[in-house]
Amino acid sequence: MSKSAPETITMGTSGGGQWLAAPLRIALLIAAASVALWLVTAGASAYLTTLVAVMFINAALAVSLTFTNGMTGMFSLGHPAFMTIGAYVAAILTFPSRRKASMLPDLPEFIASLDLSLLPATVIAGLAGALVAFLVGLPVLRLRGHYLAVATLGLIVIVQGLALNWNGITRGGAGLSGIPRLSNIWWAFGFMVLTVAAVWRIKFSSLGRAMMATRENDLAAECTGIDTVRIRMLAFVIGAFFAAVAGALMAHLISVVTPRTYSIVLAFNLVVMIVIGGSGSIVGSVIAAFAITIVSELLRPVEESFGLYGMSQVIVALSLILVLYLRPRGLFGSDEPAFVKHYLNGKKRL
Amino acid sequence: MSQYLFQQLINGLALGSLYALVAIGFSMIYGIVRLINFAHGDLVMIGAFATLGMLFYGTPWPVTLLVVLLVGALAGATIQTVVFRPMLGAPQVTGFIASLAVSITIQNSALMLLSGQPRNFLFPEAMRQRVSLGGVSASLTDLVIIGLTLTLIAILFVIVYRTRLGRAMRATAENLMAARLMGIGVNRTILAAFAIGSALAAVAGLFWGGKFGQIDPLLGSVPGLKAFIACVIGGVGSIGGAMLGGYILGLAEVLFVGLLPQAYAGYRDTFVFSLLILILLIKPSGLFVRHVEERA
Numbered sequence: 001m002s003k004s005a006p007e008t009i010t011m012g013t014s015g016g017g018q019w020l021a022a023p024l025r026i027a028l029l030i031a032a033a034s035v036a037l038w039l040v041t042a043g044a045s046a047y048l049t050t051l052v053a054v055m056f057i058n059a060a061l062a063v064s065l066t067f068t069n070g071m072t073g074m075f076s077l078g079h080p081a082f083m084t085i086g087a088y089v090a091a092i093l094t095f096p097s098r099r100k101a102s103m104l105p106d107l108p109e110f111i112a113s114l115d116l117s118l119l120p121a122t123v124i125a126g127l128a129g130a131l132v133a134f135l136v137g138l139p140v141l142r143l144r145g146h147y148l149a150v151a152t153l154g155l156i157v158i159v160q161g162l163a164l165n166w167n168g169i170t171r172g173g174a175g176l177s178g179i180p181r182l183s184n185i186w187w188a189f190g191f192m193v194l195t196v197a198a199v200w201r202i203k204f205s206s207l208g209r210a211m212m213a214t215r216e217n218d219l220a221a222e223c224t225g226i227d228t229v230r231i232r233m234l235a236f237v238i239g240a241f242f243a244a245v246a247g248a249l250m251a252h253l254i255s256v257v258t259p260r261t262y263s264i265v266l267a268f269n270l271v272v273m274i275v276i277g278g279s280g281s282i283v284g285s286v287i288a289a290f291a292i293t294i295v296s297e298l299l300r301p302v303e304e305s306f307g308l309y310g311m312s313q314v315i316v317a318l319s320l321i322l323v324l325y326l327r328p329r330g331l332f333g334s335d336e337p338a339f340v341k342h343y344l345n346g347k348k349r350l
Numbered sequence: 351m352s353q354y355l356f357q358q359l360i361n362g363l364a365l366g367s368l369y370a371l372v373a374i375g376f377s378m379i380y381g382i383v384r385l386i387n388f389a390h391g392d393l394v395m396i397g398a399f400a401t402l403g404m405l406f407y408g409t410p411w412p413v414t415l416l417v418v419l420l421v422g423a424l425a426g427a428t429i430q431t432v433v434f435r436p437m438l439g440a441p442q443v444t445g446f447i448a449s450l451a452v453s454i455t456i457q458n459s460a461l462m463l464l465s466g467q468p469r470n471f472l473f474p475e476a477m478r479q480r481v482s483l484g485g486v487s488a489s490l491t492d493l494v495i496i497g498l499t500l501t502l503i504a505i506l507f508v509i510v511y512r513t514r515l516g517r518a519m520r521a522t523a524e525n526l527m528a529a530r531l532m533g534i535g536v537n538r539t540i541l542a543a544f545a546i547g548s549a550l551a552a553v554a555g556l557f558w559g560g561k562f563g564q565i566d567p568l569l570g571s572v573p574g575l576k577a578f579i580a581c582v583i584g585g586v587g588s589i590g591g592a593m594l595g596g597y598i599l600g601l602a603e604v605l606f607v608g609l610l611p612q613a614y615a616g617y618r619d620t621f622v623f624s625l626l627i628l629i630l631l632i633k634p635s636g637l638f639v640r641h642v643e644e645r646a
Contacts, residue, residue, distance in 0.1 A: 073443070075443050140627070143630065151626060151627060151630065154575065158619075158623045160619075161617055165617055268450050310457075311462060313454055318451070321433060321448055321451050328440065
């Protein structure tokens with residue numbers, strides 16, 4: 001994948017002949033999407049609404065993983081671990097305190113008496129995920145070579161083991177159920193927009209360029225004065241923050257989390273999304289996440305009626321190998337499609 | 351030595367033998383093509399089900415062992431030819447992703463064909479008895495596993511250090527381009543490394559089923575990951591290191607469960623993977639490899 005770094009783009013410069021300033025164009029885009037979403041979900045069934053919300057969260061997950069893996073050239077598979085952490089932390093914080101006393105007897109008193117609303121709980125969940133990522137990154141990220149891949153897979157097993165065995169806090173294998181449904185499609189949509197905006201801003205900043213330089217050649221990047229260990233750590237920790245928030249929102253959307261809800265298979269599916277979208281491409285990840293969520297949902301009844309459980313995973317895996325053969329750059333490579341950049345940044349079409 | 355401690359040691363060595371068999375192949379493949387092969391653990395599963403199939407037809411054990419070696423080698427060679435050979439020279443990450451895809455494909459195909467229902471097989475009655483060794487006793491199964499593993503590893507060392515093929519492998523691991531320029535058939539050498547490594551993993555599958563009695567399509571994923579940890583302990587890319595790492599990991603895991611109170615038993619895998627992160631913190635190049643300076 002010989003990716004050339006995308007050309008630098010200054011945000012917010014509205015050149016002559018632009019019909020609206022860049023911030024307004026972005027606002028217009030979000031407003032249009034919101035109206036479309038409102039129209040679509042107004043009469044939709046609860047099933048469809050939840051599916052669309054899950055699709056948004058998947059897109060945010062894919063974007064945050066492409067931030068860590070695609071833009072910085074690491075290979076983390078830790079998203080399910082961070083999601084599990086986020087889901088448990090947030091669920092424990094928002095759970096009604098009168099039920100916490102009986103269900104989770106080992107909680108410290110000050111947590112057991114808390115009744116937080118969704119927003120602070122999600123932020124704390126995100127920070128918890130980021131903290132764990134920092135602790136794991138400390139030994140792993142200073143190493144050359146791809147230890148991170150296996151260390152993060154190991155992290156999934158560690159987190160799963162803790163969630164399974166720490167009965168007084170996590171209720172073991174039964175997991176937490178009856179989590180208040182505080183999240184909804186608008187939370188998911190807002191979270192996706194926020195993730196895309198944050199990652200977009202970082203990508204086209206000096207930090208983003210340092211990340212991509214680290215990816216292309218870390219030795220050369222260090223020679224130009226980039227602290228590659230710090231850059232990798234930032235990318236890993238920020239990615240983990242978004243993953244943990246996603247886990248928290250997902251738990252409050254489907255109202256249940258168990259130690260095995262987010263497994264290695266999810267990490268694999270996220271990797272498929274970012275490879276198909278183009279490793280490092282934000283728009284590509286969003287499109288691929290939407291497409292794969294929909295396709296696997298469509299395949300589910302087929303799988304069930306033939307009793308061939310696992311078929312859709314095989315299809316996804318084989319199509320990934322095909323993509324790696326035929327178009328290893330994915331849809332957009334590491335870049336964003338020209339028309340999107342044109343719209344958002346006001347640059348002339350290339 | 352008390353019987354309890356001795357039993358734990360034998361258990362640890364038997365488990366360590368399984369890890370060593372998987373880790374050696376993992377390490378050979380990484381050493382030659384710098385590929386973290388996430389699908390390597392699934393060869394264990396393939397070996398276990400191959401054994402189950404042979405037993406169904408009443409094949410005698412020595413023949414089964416040979417057939418399982420062959421099946422593993424064939425499966426590894428096929429995966430290498432179909433998936434990894436076209437990607438030789440692509441960035442490292444492409445290989446990881448492809449191997450993840452292979453692993454998911456193998457696991458889910460097995461789920462579809464064989465169903466997730468666990469199956470049982472055991473070594474014959476004669477092998478399940480205990481033998482006494484001067485005051486202490488051990489199960490024959492464990493002793494056979496340890497003995498056969500050491501034999502296989504000895505054969506492997508002869509191949510790697512005493513034959514032309516082995517020399518070609520070591521040269522390719524040292525520097526693929528230079529090896530090619532010296533006239534070594536690099537593709538054939540890589541194929542051989544995959545075949546040998548996968549055969550060993552498949553035998554680990556036979557032992558796994560014989561020791562624990564139960565196999566299922568997802569059996570391979572955790573041993574695959576632990577094999578990597580064994581490699582890290584011994585130093586990634588070194589065959590002797592992978593073997594020692596496997597034994598250290600097996601002993602550590604069994605002693606963790608055996609010597610601590612029962613309440614901690616559930617944290618077994620958590621402990622093992624925390625060990626990985628600890629070793630990466632303290633001695634990332636592995637316990638048995640001198641530090642190698644990175645060059646541009």
